[in-house]
Amino acid sequence: MSPAEEQALRASARNGWLLSLPALVVLALAASGPLLIVVYYSFLTANDTGGVIRQFSIEGWRSIFLSYDIFEDRYTLADAHLKIFWRSVWLSLTTTALTFVIGFPTAWFIATRPPSQRALWLFLITIPFWTNLLIRTFAINEVIRNEGILNTTLLWLGVISEPLRIVYTETAVLIGMTYVYLPLMVLPLYATIERFDMRLLEAAYDLYASRWTTLRRVILPIVKPGIIAGSILVFVPSLGAYVTPRILGGGKKMMIGNFIELQFLQGRNWPLGAALSVLLLIIVMAALLVYVRVANRDRSAGHG
Amino acid sequence: MAERGFQISRLPGFATMAVAAFVLLYLPIVTLVIFSFNASNSVAVWGGFSLHWYGDAWANQAVKDATVRSLVIGVSASVLSTTLATLAALGTTRRRAYRGQTLIYVMINQPLMVPEVVTAVALMIFFGIIKVATGYQGLGYLIAAHTAFCIPFAYLPIRARLESMDLSLETAAADLYATPWQTFRRVTLPLLAPGIMAGAMLSFVISLDDVVITEFVKSGGQDTLPTYMLGQLRRAFTPEVNAISTMLLGVTVVLLTAFFLLTRKRD
Amino acid sequence: MKRLLSATALLLASTGLASAEGKLQLYNWGNYTSPELLAKFEKETGIKVTVTDYDSNDVALAKVEAGGSGFDLVVPSANYVPIWIEKGLIQELDLSRLPNHANIAPEWRDVAWDPGRKFTIPWQWGSTGIAVNTKVYSGDINTSAVFLDVPAELKGKINVVPEMNDIVALATMYVGGEPCSEDPEVMKKARDALLAAKPDWISMDYGATERLSNGDWAASVNWNGSTMRVRLNTNGDVQYGYPREGYPLFMDSVALLSDAKNVDEAYRFLDFIMLPENAALISNFARYANGIAGSEAFMDPEMREAPEVMIPEEHKAAGVFLPTCTGKALDYITAIWTELQK
Numbered sequence: 001m002s003p004a005e006e007q008a009l010r011a012s013a014r015n016g017w018l019l020s021l022p023a024l025v026v027l028a029l030a031a032s033g034p035l036l037i038v039v040y041y042s043f044l045t046a047n048d049t050g051g052v053i054r055q056f057s058i059e060g061w062r063s064i065f066l067s068y069d070i071f072e073d074r075y076t077l078a079d080a081h082l083k084i085f086w087r088s089v090w091l092s093l094t095t096t097a098l099t100f101v102i103g104f105p106t107a108w109f110i111a112t113r114p115p116s117q118r119a120l121w122l123f124l125i126t127i128p129f130w131t132n133l134l135i136r137t138f139a140i141n142e143v144i145r146n147e148g149i150l151n152t153t154l155l156w157l158g159v160i161s162e163p164l165r166i167v168y169t170e171t172a173v174l175i176g177m178t179y180v181y182l183p184l185m186v187l188p189l190y191a192t193i194e195r196f197d198m199r200l201l202e203a204a205y206d207l208y209a210s211r212w213t214t215l216r217r218v219i220l221p222i223v224k225p226g227i228i229a230g231s232i233l234v235f236v237p238s239l240g241a242y243v244t245p246r247i248l249g250g251g252k253k254m255m256i257g258n259f260i261e262l263q264f265l266q267g268r269n270w271p272l273g274a275a276l277s278v279l280l281l282i283i284v285m286a287a288l289l290v291y292v293r294v295a296n297r298d299r300s301a302g303h304g
Numbered sequence: 305m306a307e308r309g310f311q312i313s314r315l316p317g318f319a320t321m322a323v324a325a326f327v328l329l330y331l332p333i334v335t336l337v338i339f340s341f342n343a344s345n346s347v348a349v350w351g352g353f354s355l356h357w358y359g360d361a362w363a364n365q366a367v368k369d370a371t372v373r374s375l376v377i378g379v380s381a382s383v384l385s386t387t388l389a390t391l392a393a394l395g396t397t398r399r400r401a402y403r404g405q406t407l408i409y410v411m412i413n414q415p416l417m418v419p420e421v422v423t424a425v426a427l428m429i430f431f432g433i434i435k436v437a438t439g440y441q442g443l444g445y446l447i448a449a450h451t452a453f454c455i456p457f458a459y460l461p462i463r464a465r466l467e468s469m470d471l472s473l474e475t476a477a478a479d480l481y482a483t484p485w486q487t488f489r490r491v492t493l494p495l496l497a498p499g500i501m502a503g504a505m506l507s508f509v510i511s512l513d514d515v516v517i518t519e520f521v522k523s524g525g526q527d528t529l530p531t532y533m534l535g536q537l538r539r540a541f542t543p544e545v546n547a548i549s550t551m552l553l554g555v556t557v558v559l560l561t562a563f564f565l566l567t568r569k570r571d
Numbered sequence: 572m573k574r575l576l577s578a579t580a581l582l583l584a585s586t587g588l589a590s591a592e593g594k595l596q597l598y599n600w601g602n603y604t605s606p607e608l609l610a611k612f613e614k615e616t617g618i619k620v621t622v623t624d625y626d627s628n629d630v631a632l633a634k635v636e637a638g639g640s641g642f643d644l645v646v647p648s649a650n651y652v653p654i655w656i657e658k659g660l661i662q663e664l665d666l667s668r669l670p671n672h673a674n675i676a677p678e679w680r681d682v683a684w685d686p687g688r689k690f691t692i693p694w695q696w697g698s699t700g701i702a703v704n705t706k707v708y709s710g711d712i713n714t715s716a717v718f719l720d721v722p723a724e725l726k727g728k729i730n731v732v733p734e735m736n737d738i739v740a741l742a743t744m745y746v747g748g749e750p751c752s753e754d755p756e757v758m759k760k761a762r763d764a765l766l767a768a769k770p771d772w773i774s775m776d777y778g779a780t781e782r783l784s785n786g787d788w789a790a791s792v793n794w795n796g797s798t799m800r801v802r803l804n805t806n807g808d809v810q811y812g813y814p815r816e817g818y819p820l821f822m823d824s825v826a827l828l829s830d831a832k833n834v835d836e837a838y839r840f841l842d843f844i845m846l847p848e849n850a851a852l853i854s855n856f857a858r859y860a861n862g863i864a865g866s867e868a869f870m871d872p873e874m875r876e877a878p879e880v881m882i883p884e885e886h887k888a889a890g891v892f893l894p895t896c897t898g899k900a901l902d903y904i905t906a907i908w909t910e911l912q913k
Contacts, residue, residue: 168776257421
């Protein structure tokens with residue numbers, strides 16, 4: 001590498017840091033930085049009246065995996081915790097898949113409207129989200145309840161003979177989360193599809209590719225950045241979802257978000273809550289890193 | 305949608321799916337709007353037409369203040385986070401990999417990775433210390449917190465847009481002796497606009513929705529619409545909140561129409 | 572950009588002015604403060620009260636403890652008052668500045684959590700019992716068996732409010748123990764009773780007023796004030812049961828924060844709400860009793876006669892103020908609750 005090239009590279013890296021710096025400062029002050037407090041708290045002793053006692057302890061971390069069974073007076077594997085973790089992961093993955101299945105055609109539809117209409121359609125996607133999350137969730141509940149619009153319509157059409165019981169089930173939580181997170185999938189997808197060169201399709205069809213092959217071999221690889229962005233935006237927040245499972249699930253089954261909240265509030269076990277949060281953070285970060293690596297490798301392989 | 309002859313971009317079933325998605329999106333909203341005109345104080349059982357929830361909402365100073373506060377925070381957070389995210393996206397894409405790039409990426413996305421309640425507790429403790437030390441208790445904390453957690457929501461669509469953008473136009477501009485700033489203003493920014501718009505809308509909506517962080521960070525007299533509603537959750541919801549939501553929707557639709565007509569003229 | 576910045580600065584400055592003259596910051600449960608009461612107070616004293624909401628004792632406690640929130644008055648529940656006192660977050664009241672202090676009803680003066688009422692002034696009190704639609708189930712409703720040994724008619728139709736302390740306490744008393752028990756045998760029985768009953772519950776949710784009224788639920792563990800509204804909505808179909816095995820009572824009381832800035836205004840407010848006609852305004856809004864002697868005369872007639880608000884003599888003995896569970900007792904309760912919702 002010539003010195004000039006090297007210098008250009010260094011300048012590019014410096015500019016990269018400089019451009020990102022303002023965002024990083026805000027994040028350090030109002031998001032990531034304060035989280036260090038949580039890491040610190042996870043190694044302290046719980047205070048029964050809320051908060052922590054400044055005394056080192058690993059009880060918070062131990063009780064994630066091994067719960068001291070106060071009934072049997074021995075340590076057992078914390079199967080309740082594992083169950084809650086597993087449910088959260090499963091529901092979040094399904095939500096991501098569902099938002100993609102619904103969101104991709106929707107984003108495609110919007111991106112293929114005449115340019116003057118696209119902004120309008122985009123707005124149409126976000127308008128329902130101008131109403132508050134709590135209200136929206138309650139409204140969904142009204143739609144799916146036994147006497148709600150959905151059941152009334154289906155009964156009237158004769159599709160079903162008695163009302164479907166959806167309220168307070170995992171299906172209800174899935175419907176709710178898909179609803180809530182749909183724009184987080186549609187918008188990034190739209191942003192990439194909109195740039196998609198439709199002449200590529202023409203080329204594909206000219207080469208006798210079927211629509212399905214075109215979709216799989218031409219469209220999906222090109223809009224992959226959008227898919228990645230959308231999946232992260234949907235999967236990660238739904239892991240920590242709190243309002244939707246609480247209201248639509250009828251509060252009978254917790255997700256991680258609810259469980260962590262229980263520790264910080266009614267349970268008054270801040271170190272356990274803190275340790276759970278740090279663990280969740282580590283898992284998500286690891287997944288994200290792997291994802292980024294794989295995505296980058298794919299890209300360089302694709303171009304190289 | 306009416307068919308317009310052969311369209312290369314048409315994929316079978318996609319339009320149907322999209323229309324179905326829109327219908328489903330609006331179904332709960334329509335219910336909500338209808339029940340805001342309900343005479344009885346139920347949010348689910350119809351008791352005749354009435355406007356009295358609008359009267360109640362209008363007369364309720366707490367609700368009005370909370371709505372205005374939500375909008376102020378939402379607009380500030382959305383403008384700030386989109387600006388910061390655009391810069392960060394330009395700094396992290398389309399250059400040769402450099403040391404720390406992944407770190408920046410992870411840091412920017414960090415607010416997405418922990419349940420809100422954790423960030424909320426951390427911010428409560430941290431801001432509590434600052435509030436005591438400085439005596440300042442204003443909206444600044446809420447705006448800062450909202451800006452921070454909105455950054456990833458603004459960043460990801462902008463980044464996605466940048467990544468799929470064609471470099472050749474910018475190279476062409478540079479070849480024609482445009483300064484980097486001119487290239488950015490005249491070429492990059494317009495091309496990037498849809499991504500920025502998506503990011504701004506997302507972050508505004510996300511800010512407008514936030515309950516948990518706001519609940520923990522707010523000082524005296526800083527209830528937003530969501531925290532006001534959270535306070536009602538245990539007791540009784542009245543169609544008053546439906547009425548507020550409907551009014552907000554109304555305002556949105558008016559603004560949207562105006563915006564749409566204005567931009568159309570310019571084309 | 573510059574204009575934006577200066578506008579933001581202006582906004583920040585205007586909202587930063589916390590304690591000007593004639594202002595008071597009340598931190599209270601959502602939808603719990605009568606706007607009429609505040610309007611009357613402002614008219615009489617010129618003091619403008621700003622209400623900020625919370626929805627859980629734990630959030631309120633954690634926030635005030637974190638510091639700098641700028642509140643003057645807070646309304647914790649009885650079992651949390653000792654924690655607030657112990658942590659030094661609320662200050663002892665100068666009773667000489669509260670001439671109406673004598674209006675506190677005798678039974679609410681020497682309470683376990685605040686003997687002599689030196690720290691807190693009654694706001695509202697009530698109970699957690701069981702609301703049952705008697706059209707669906709006509710059996711005995713004055714027992715926790717309604718939700719712990721669900722009768723066939725109510726299976727899949729009964730809701731349980733997700734209040735950890737209340738629910739575990741109800742179950743503990745149902746199996747013959749005391750709230751905050753540390754006896755593993757008792758707690759095991761309570762856990763088993765809850766786990767066995769859970770499949771019969773439709774949900775663990777709030778919003779009982781609405782869903783009992785519209786028939787989504789046929790019964791619910793619920794608060795008395797909410798049940799009264801439902802009874803009025805349903806023409807008496809829904810009745811309120813007081814479990815004879817024991818049921819929790821609660822009282823939320825107003826306390827003056829140690830770092831309050833508007834202390835004089837706060838005293839005026841505290842004295843103001845101890846006048847019977849003003850206390851009645853609080854009750855008429857949120858539908859709970861208030862603890863000020865003579866306020867009944869100013870309450871809505873439907874409240875004066877409500878069996879949910881005025882506890883019938885035969886049910887009084889079973890009501891218990893829950894202590895603040897700590898240590899092992901709290902561990903048991905959280906473990907049971909996690910098990911219940913896993």
